[in-house]
Amino acid sequence: MTTIEDYGKYETAWCPGCGNFGILNALKQALVNCDLPPHRVLLVSGIGQAAKAPHYLRANVFNGLHGRSLPAAIGARLANPELTVIAESGDGCLYGEGGNHFLAALRRNLDLTILAHDNRVYGLTKGQASPTSQQGMVTKTQPHGAFPPPFNPLAVAVTMGASFVARGYAGKLEQLSELISKAIKHRGTALVDILQPCVSFNKINTFQWYQEHCYELPPEHDPTDRDQALRVALEFGENLPLGIIYQTQRPLFEEQFTPLKHGPLARQEVSRPKLEEIMQQYR
Amino acid sequence: MSQDIQILIGGEAGQGLVTIGQLLAKALVRSGREIFTSQSYHSRIRGGHNTFALRVGPAPLAASRDNIDILVALNAETVELHQAQLTQRALIIADANTAPNTAGAIPVPFAQLGPEKLWNTAALALLGQILGLPTEPLQQAVDEMFGHKQAEVLAENRKVMKKSREWAGQHVPEHPFTLADRSTGAAKRLLLTGNQAIALGALAGGLKFCAFYPMTPATSIVIELISHADTMGCIVEQAEDEIAAINMAIGASYAGAPAMVATSGGGFALMVEGVSLAAMTETPVLVVVGQRPGPATGMPTCTEQADLEFVLHAGHGEFPRAILAPGSIEECWSLTARALGLTEHTQSPVFLLTDQFLADSSRPVTPFDGDTVTPVRAGSDPQKVVPPYRRYYLTPDGLSPRLLPGLSEHLVVADSDEHNEEGHLSEDYGLRKAMVEKRLGKLELLKRQALAPTLNGARGAELLLVCWGSSLGPVRETAEILRGQGQEVATLHFSQVWPLVPEQFLDILQAAGQVVCIEGNATGQFARLIRRETGFAIDRRINRYDGLPFTAGYLLEHLEKSAAA
Numbered sequence: 001m002t003t004i005e006d007y008g009k010y011e012t013a014w015c016p017g018c019g020n021f022g023i024l025n026a027l028k029q030a031l032v033n034c035d036l037p038p039h040r041v042l043l044v045s046g047i048g049q050a051a052k053a054p055h056y057l058r059a060n061v062f063n064g065l066h067g068r069s070l071p072a073a074i075g076a077r078l079a080n081p082e083l084t085v086i087a088e089s090g091d092g093c094l095y096g097e098g099g100n101h102f103l104a105a106l107r108r109n110l111d112l113t114i115l116a117h118d119n120r121v122y123g124l125t126k127g128q129a130s131p132t133s134q135q136g137m138v139t140k141t142q143p144h145g146a147f148p149p150p151f152n153p154l155a156v157a158v159t160m161g162a163s164f165v166a167r168g169y170a171g172k173l174e175q176l177s178e179l180i181s182k183a184i185k186h187r188g189t190a191l192v193d194i195l196q197p198c199v200s201f202n203k204i205n206t207f208q209w210y211q212e213h214c215y216e217l218p219p220e221h222d223p224t225d226r227d228q229a230l231r232v233a234l235e236f237g238e239n240l241p242l243g244i245i246y247q248t249q250r251p252l253f254e255e256q257f258t259p260l261k262h263g264p265l266a267r268q269e270v271s272r273p274k275l276e277e278i279m280q281q282y283r
Numbered sequence: 284m285s286q287d288i289q290i291l292i293g294g295e296a297g298q299g300l301v302t303i304g305q306l307l308a309k310a311l312v313r314s315g316r317e318i319f320t321s322q323s324y325h326s327r328i329r330g331g332h333n334t335f336a337l338r339v340g341p342a343p344l345a346a347s348r349d350n351i352d353i354l355v356a357l358n359a360e361t362v363e364l365h366q367a368q369l370t371q372r373a374l375i376i377a378d379a380n381t382a383p384n385t386a387g388a389i390p391v392p393f394a395q396l397g398p399e400k401l402w403n404t405a406a407l408a409l410l411g412q413i414l415g416l417p418t419e420p421l422q423q424a425v426d427e428m429f430g431h432k433q434a435e436v437l438a439e440n441r442k443v444m445k446k447s448r449e450w451a452g453q454h455v456p457e458h459p460f461t462l463a464d465r466s467t468g469a470a471k472r473l474l475l476t477g478n479q480a481i482a483l484g485a486l487a488g489g490l491k492f493c494a495f496y497p498m499t500p501a502t503s504i505v506i507e508l509i510s511h512a513d514t515m516g517c518i519v520e521q522a523e524d525e526i527a528a529i530n531m532a533i534g535a536s537y538a539g540a541p542a543m544v545a546t547s548g549g550g551f552a553l554m555v556e557g558v559s560l561a562a563m564t565e566t567p568v569l570v571v572v573g574q575r576p577g578p579a580t581g582m583p584t585c586t587e588q589a590d591l592e593f594v595l596h597a598g599h600g601e602f603p604r605a606i607l608a609p610g611s612i613e614e615c616w617s618l619t620a621r622a623l624g625l626t627e628h629t630q631s632p633v634f635l636l637t638d639q640f641l642a643d644s645s646r647p648v649t650p651f652d653g654d655t656v657t658p659v660r661a662g663s664d665p666q667k668v669v670p671p672y673r674r675y676y677l678t679p680d681g682l683s684p685r686l687l688p689g690l691s692e693h694l695v696v697a698d699s700d701e702h703n704e705e706g707h708l709s710e711d712y713g714l715r716k717a718m719v720e721k722r723l724g725k726l727e728l729l730k731r732q733a734l735a736p737t738l739n740g741a742r743g744a745e746l747l748l749v750c751w752g753s754s755l756g757p758v759r760e761t762a763e764i765l766r767g768q769g770q771e772v773a774t775l776h777f778s779q780v781w782p783l784v785p786e787q788f789l790d791i792l793q794a795a796g797q798v799v800c801i802e803g804n805a806t807g808q809f810a811r812l813i814r815r816e817t818g819f820a821i822d823r824r825i826n827r828y829d830g831l832p833f834t835a836g837y838l839l840e841h842l843e844k845s846a847a848a
Contacts, residue, residue, distance in 0.1 A: 038694060039692045042689065063698040071528075078520065080688070257518050259513065264689070265516065282475055
């Protein structure tokens with residue numbers, strides 16, 4: 001049995017009151033709920049305040065480059081299909097710098113969980129607009145207000161054919177850890193976009209703002225209905241639905257690679273006779 | 284006049300000229316001949332002017348010749364473009380409608396020999412007849428290529444071949460191009476391009492993961508890998524871009540799969556941040572850079588050796604690396620396997636620097652001996668680790684035990700930020716210094732394993748030709764020709780261009796009369812690197828940067844010119 005203590009307790013470099021704390025606790029609880037021992041879990045992150053999260057729990061960690069958590073996670077997952085791989089990063093990292101990887105990862109559909117700490121601002125570099133910043137949000141680098149409408153990760157994910165698309169909120173811990181558990185258990189790429197107040201730099205989307213604008217998806221919502229899911233995902237203004245927006249079954253990307261049927265690549269020997277046979281093809 | 288015969292098949296992309304060349308090459312190698320082929324093509328799927336050059340002779344060959352003995356012109360443009368290269372004795376095989384009215388021209392009524400889609404079979408048969416090659420090996424090569432198709436296709440091919448040979452028997456004029464007796468009986472030889480040899484070397488060396496984004500001239504390495512991936516237990520993934528490719532390879536390597544990426548200069552430019560990541564996280568990764576002329580998109584299908592300094596300095600911050608540059612098809616095999624081992628043994632990025640010339644040339648080689656390669660195994664033995672496990676444990680030689688995540692109960696933490704021994708972020712100045720020294724310490728490991736350059740000829744020769752990477756073949760041939768003329772010439776070839784260990788070669792440079800550095804770039808990057816590392820100033824340089832590979836003809840001409848200057 002895995003317990004919450006197995007995942008340790010660390011000092012963090014986050015601001016007091018940061019939404020990241022809630023996400024970290026929810027993730028730990030989810031890992032315990034899934035009964036995953038730390039050494040079977042790999043957390044991969046990019047750069048940003050969110051990307052530091054893997055350092056604050058006991059697990060395998062690959063903390064790479066800004067925007068590049070997904071390719072690294074995909075590589076690791078393909079090298080060892082026995083690892084539970086979770087990519088964890090912020091909105092700037094996943095949707096901005098790593099936008100192309102985000103699209104490609106959803107299309108591939110590896111068994112992989114993506115946790116987006118979405119605070120709708122750049123925290124690490126002190127408050128510039130992010131891809132999900134609300135239109136008109138004034139910052140030091142957007143003095144006239146963020147011009148483009150916010151990137152809608154959920155609508156994009158649904159249209160890309162992602163097999164699990166959900167939204168959580170850092171202020172609703174129990175629901176969030178349940179969503180993360182379901183995402184981890186889902187066979188395929190699961191995106192959980194997690195709304196998260198940034199107490200230092202986002203003066204618009206505060207805890208109170210989220211309390212007022214979030215609502216839980218009613219039980220009538222059918223996450224297997226793609227059209228309905230897309231309609232819900234497009235609600236990205238005054239009302240923000242929480243819960244599993246879309247879920248479907250698609251073939252796993254890993255299944256096309258026969259070497260993975262034999263487990264981790266590190267355990268597979270090079271066959272000399274097979275190599276000799278291959279060389280004969282060039283005669 | 285040399286004993287060998289230079290054949291050039293030219294035409295538009297899509298006319299099947301490469302097929303003619305490859306089938307002829309296969310038949311010649313099987314009949315025990317020495318050949319060398321190279322390709323020139325344009326960045327188009329159809330049209331453009333493409334050539335396949337095949338040189339055949341009694342002794343091993345490692346470069347093409349500039350002049351042409353037999354020109355197969357699949358269109359009129361080919362004759363115009365290559366007229367000046369024809370030798371006095373040259374034959375021109377061309378369609379009766381476009382053949383020039385010159386001596387040596389053989390106007391072939393292709394339309395009478397077969398349907399247009401099989402004109403390449405007809406041309407192949409004509410070449411076979413001219414060279415005096417029996418029908419059997421040619422027919423066998425053709426059958427193998429079309430064997431998977433319907434019986435009618437095969438039968439039609441055979442018919443065209445027979446008819447064409449008969450026609451040639453009656454119409455080809457007297458000529459001096461019959462092949463000499465077979466030079467070797469080694470029918471077991473393999474016919475390989477440089478890129479095919481790289482793929483085989485990687486698989487022999489234990490490659491388990493390759494990610495790539497298609498880019499000429501590296502793509503053919505990956506295509507070769509893909510065709511053997513399932514058999515050899517390797518995963519190859521086409522990434523969404525080069526940035527993804529190298530990050531995937533690093534992720535896979537971290538998790539235990541010996542990994543590589545293959546690209547060219549422009550793609551490598553995008554991978555550079557990942558190179559830094561590999562160095563900082565101490566994750567092994569092999570980066571194959573197939574050079575072509577830059578900057579930017581440059582000349583996508585031509586050759587150059589101008590990315591040496593780029594690869595040498597790629598990545599921000601300071602960290603050691605090794606750069607290997609194969610000079611032959613055999614070295615493409617052996618150095619790739621070696622480079623893969625070196626990445627794991629030094630937990631660092633290692634580079635293989637090749638180019639379009641070597642990538643697309645082929646030559647018969649003795650089958651590689653698998654016993655000479657020990658496949659790399661990722662990671663250290665978790666049983667030998669005393670807990671608590673620390674990924675970046677500070678050791679005197681800079682190598683920490685590299686455990687693999689998920690394969691033991693130890694946790695493996697890797698970070699692109701400066702980190703402590705456990706792998707967690709750290710901003711401690713003293714620790715930072717220790718970690719920098721730990722990483723830089725690997726340079727000593729790399730130097731201890733550095734390949735010495737190969738001296739061919741006498742120490743103290745009056746002329747020493749220095750070269751690196753793919754120039755080896757043409758430079759050796761040049762030296763042989765000059766020796767034949769009574770000159771005292773030696774060659775010094777570097778198949779490892781970094782790190783350089785002066786004790787391995789400085790005395791050779793100092794002992795030589797004149798030292799000439801030959802490289803495929805405009806500014807003499809390697810000559811400059813030698814000066815930087817040893818203080819030795821090379822007397823003369825010959826640089827080629829028009830997009831074409833070196834040939835003995837080019838080098839002889841320029842050696843004479845630069846000596847006169």
